[in-house]
Amino acid sequence: xxxxGSGRHWPNKKVLITDCRKLDVLELNRAGALKAGTIGSMSWxxxxxxxxxxxxxxxxxxxxxxxxxxxEATLHDSHRLTLVWSDCRFGSxxxxxxxxxxxxxxxxxxxxxxxxxxxxxWCLNLAYPxxxxxxxxxAARRAGKIRIKLGGSEGILTPFPMQPKGxxxxxxxxxxxxxxxxxxxxxxxxxxRLGGDVDDLPVGVx
Numbered sequence: 001x002x003x004x005g006s007g008r009h010w011p012n013k014k015v016l017i018t019d020c021r022k023l024d025v026l027e028l029n030r031a032g033a034l035k036a037g038t039i040g041s042m043s044w045x046x047x048x049x050x051x052x053x054x055x056x057x058x059x060x061x062x063x064x065x066x067x068x069x070x071x072e073a074t075l076h077d078s079h080r081l082t083l084v085w086s087d088c089r090f091g092s093x094x095x096x097x098x099x100x101x102x103x104x105x106x107x108x109x110x111x112x113x114x115x116x117x118x119x120x121x122w123c124l125n126l127a128y129p130x131x132x133x134x135x136x137x138x139a140a141r142r143a144g145k146i147r148i149k150l151g152g153s154e155g156i157l158t159p160f161p162m163q164p165k166g167x168x169x170x171x172x173x174x175x176x177x178x179x180x181x182x183x184x185x186x187x188x189x190x191x192x193r194l195g196g197d198v199d200d201l202p203v204g205v206x
Contacts (some may be wrong), residue, residue: 023112137186
């Protein structure tokens with residue numbers, strides 16, 4: 001069962017970065033995929049039936065995708081991703097992707113695709129999940145993060161977790177007050193969406 005705000009749909013919302021294929025240049029570098037001459041394969045955990053092979057050149061990463069790639073039909077698609085190496089302190093170098101979007105040319109760590117070319121977040125006009133949240137959703141997320149930090153569950157309607165061993169009383173009280181306040185805000189926004197009047201709610205419903 002989802003929490004407050006789950007399952008709703010926003011009109012005209014942007015595509016989220018979590019709904020796209022993502023390439024992380026630092027992750028690929030740590031895996032050794034960005035050494036010139038390296039040939040290998042990779043995959044995304046939510047698309048086990050698709051196959052992605054790659055070949056690294058001195059200034060580009062060539063990837064070939066064979067699978068559905070957000071379509072019902074099986075596609076065979078190739079992408080050439082430009083690599084840029086920036087000098088760091090002490091003589092090391094740091095990799096970036098060079099976005100090939102129209103009038104972009106940005107150096108970025110991540111490239112995304114929603115069925116087409118791999119481009120940066122700005123070129124594809126993507127949003128983070130939190131950008132589709134209203135004030136009540138953000139409050140619920142903040143309250144849930146505190147509950148998880150204290151060893152409890154995320155849901156704001158569940159009992160508040162006990163004070164963890166070793167945590168100062170002042171810290172626990174501050175987190176509890178903050179989480180309860182955010183919980184009240186989230187609950188009132190949800191109540192209002194259902195047609196209720198928040199003025200009828202008692203203080204401290206969280």
